[in-house]
Amino acid sequence: MKIYNTVNLKANTKLTPNHKSWIYNGLDCCVTLEVRNRLREDLKYEPDNVKETYETAMAKLAPVGYMCMKGLKIDFNALNKSLSEYRSELRQLQKNFDKICDKILGYPINWRSPTQLKVLFYDTFGLKPIRKRNAQGFFAPTTNADALERLSVYRYPQIWARYILAMRILGKKISFLETSADKDGRMRTSLNIAGTDTGRFASQFSAFGTGTNLQNVEDRLRRVFVADPGHIMVNVDLEQADARNVAARLWQIYYDSHGPEKAGAYLDACESGDLHTRVCSMAWKELEWPDPWDATLARSIADSKAYRELSYRDMAKKLGHGTNYYGLPRTMAMHTKTEASIIENFQARYFNAFPLIGNIQKDLSKDDWHGWVYRQLKTVGYLNNLFGRRRIFFDRYKDPRTLRAAIAYDPQSTTGEELDRGWLQLWHGMPEALLQLPVHDSILFQLPLDGLQELLPRALKLLTVTKELKGGRLFSVPLEATTGFNWGKSYKDKTTGIWINPHGQKLWTGNEDRQPPKQKTRLKHYLS
Numbered sequence: 001m002k003i004y005n006t007v008n009l010k011a012n013t014k015l016t017p018n019h020k021s022w023i024y025n026g027l028d029c030c031v032t033l034e035v036r037n038r039l040r041e042d043l044k045y046e047p048d049n050v051k052e053t054y055e056t057a058m059a060k061l062a063p064v065g066y067m068c069m070k071g072l073k074i075d076f077n078a079l080n081k082s083l084s085e086y087r088s089e090l091r092q093l094q095k096n097f098d099k100i101c102d103k104i105l106g107y108p109i110n111w112r113s114p115t116q117l118k119v120l121f122y123d124t125f126g127l128k129p130i131r132k133r134n135a136q137g138f139f140a141p142t143t144n145a146d147a148l149e150r151l152s153v154y155r156y157p158q159i160w161a162r163y164i165l166a167m168r169i170l171g172k173k174i175s176f177l178e179t180s181a182d183k184d185g186r187m188r189t190s191l192n193i194a195g196t197d198t199g200r201f202a203s204q205f206s207a208f209g210t211g212t213n214l215q216n217v218e219d220r221l222r223r224v225f226v227a228d229p230g231h232i233m234v235n236v237d238l239e240q241a242d243a244r245n246v247a248a249r250l251w252q253i254y255y256d257s258h259g260p261e262k263a264g265a266y267l268d269a270c271e272s273g274d275l276h277t278r279v280c281s282m283a284w285k286e287l288e289w290p291d292p293w294d295a296t297l298a299r300s301i302a303d304s305k306a307y308r309e310l311s312y313r314d315m316a317k318k319l320g321h322g323t324n325y326y327g328l329p330r331t332m333a334m335h336t337k338t339e340a341s342i343i344e345n346f347q348a349r350y351f352n353a354f355p356l357i358g359n360i361q362k363d364l365s366k367d368d369w370h371g372w373v374y375r376q377l378k379t380v381g382y383l384n385n386l387f388g389r390r391r392i393f394f395d396r397y398k399d400p401r402t403l404r405a406a407i408a409y410d411p412q413s414t415t416g417e418e419l420d421r422g423w424l425q426l427w428h429g430m431p432e433a434l435l436q437l438p439v440h441d442s443i444l445f446q447l448p449l450d451g452l453q454e455l456l457p458r459a460l461k462l463l464t465v466t467k468e469l470k471g472g473r474l475f476s477v478p479l480e481a482t483t484g485f486n487w488g489k490s491y492k493d494k495t496t497g498i499w500i501n502p503h504g505q506k507l508w509t510g511n512e513d514r515q516p517p518k519q520k521t522r523l524k525h526y527l528s
Contacts, residue, residue: 049388057193060420063427064191067435068206071188072214072225074181075486079224083177090170097163111164112171117143125157153334176221179205179212187225189214191438197405198413199389199420201438215439223488223501231434231446232512233484234456235505236463238419238441238477244270245411245418246324248386248467248475250356250369255470258356264473266354277302279316282353283346287312307342319346324357326370326407364403373406385410386467387417415441418477422463429462430455444487452512456481481508485516 004023015023043051094111101109105124110116118141122129129141130150143151145165152161181187188206195202203213227233247267254263269278273295280302281289290297302313310318322332329343336343348360358370365371376383377397383406384390391409395402423443426433432455434446443463447455466476482505484490490504503517 047388049384049390052387053199053389056417056421056424059424060193063424063435064193067437068188068191070434070436071182071186071206071211072436072487073186073228075224075226076185078226078486079177082220082224083174086170086174086177090167090174093163093167093170097160097167100159100163109160111167114143117164120160121151121157125154127151127154127157150334173218173221176212176217177224180210182206182208182210187211187214189437197391198409198416200412200416200440214437217487219489221488223486223504225487227446227485227516228434229516230449232449232452232516233436233444233487233505234447234459234508235442235444235482235484235487236460237480237482238415239480240270240275241415241418241441241477242411243275243321243324244475244477245386245414246357246369248414248469249410251469251473251475252386253369253372254356260471260473262356266357267475269354274299276313276316276320279320279350279353280312283316283349284312307338310338315342315346319343320350323347323350324407324411326358326362326404328362370403370407373410374403377402377406383409385413385417387414387421389413389417415477418465419443421465425462425465426459430459433459449512449516452483453510456483456508482506483508483512485514 002019004019006023006027009023043054097111098108101107105120109120118129121127121143122141130143130147131139132142132144132147134140143164145168148161148165152158152165154161179187188208188211189203190206190211192202192204201215203215205211205213225233244267247264247270251260251263251267269275269282272278277295277299280287281298284306287301289301299313302316303311306312306315318336319327319332319338322336323346329340329347332338332343333340344360351357351359356368358368359366363371364374373383374397377393381394381397382390382392391413393402393406395405397403419438419441423435423438423445426443426445427435432448432451436444436446438444445459447459460479460481463479464476466474469475482489484505485503486501486505488501488504490499490501490506492499503514506514
């Protein structure tokens, strides 16, 4: 083999295509190794939280490599059935959309053409263009999903915007199902450990050019993925993780200055057993809440109607999350299809119940969590989550988008850490558990069906991550497990009483009495 000294290699050196590739790949590996070795030396002088973040990321490499290679088994009969249903729905939407265009506009519109959609909304309807920075760095009119959501608030154009959004969503689902599987009948994805600012995974098509992003898959699409023979799929969710992590952060910030009662008000609500009902009792104090507290009676009161079809509990669940993340009433109204005045009323009650989260005036000089994050951005420019993972914010601290990203960072990245550290413990502590896919706040894995009764309780203990907060208070996010022979949910239709997707994911209550379905295979899917 010919050896090249790349230090003295000149740009005009004549090389064969193979030699060019060898040199390129060699430099890619060797320079990366040199950088890695230098960074490891620099880690000696970094704080402990930086070292721990690095070591945790490195520990993920082996299990992530396994998950990327293993992939998910596909039931092609279920896949073809779903494809047929989605295509039929898209054809019907397309037919209705064409009819509307013909009757009202007098000419057809290609809903896949950004140019025609810009003409429709910004010229024909005369709406103010919504702009987004393009590849050249200029702000240009756009009709992306976010723009269509904003355009759908206008009374006349909303029907076009909603139809286009619905057809785009169906188109993406069809494209997902049409994504080529590998020859062994499995679909794979590439998981990027450092793919997001929060530390959560990003995913895309596999290293072989097949598969797709498997993390953002709706329930109907999940039904096509099934358990391997002799195994059952287990999906474990972190329950109300982001809200609980907000509560843990409030405890850490205000324990010393405000004492455990005030610092722990939101954390106590989270750990009460029913966060949303407890929030209702604190926000709508005028309702006749039981005293002493009765969980069943309180839930019935929280489930009573508050606004149109929404109950008080629905309001707390739907609006509490956005309020935690510095959501403005007008913006939340657009996304939740709720009147801004209703959201303003809720936020006034919410902040009155939990004043350490924020305030209705959005006054960042006040002593609350939103203001604390703002001051962190202003003074040091970075945030550490509960596990010490640091994110440096380079954007202007006064920009509302920077503040919202910073507020969301702490709880969301903590959720990611809790999930990842949990399945790392499962990886090392239970070889019977076959990891499949980490999602945003859940982990999918398989267990042998025969040993499920004994293995799953052990798995849940391994997945639980406990953090000691100030004052010695132990904090962990509770887990909820479901089991099934495919990844989709199993539920009973309220009208007919028939079980939909009977072999899908059902809540684990200590026993699984279902038997795996007989898999019908088609030889053509396994032949190249």
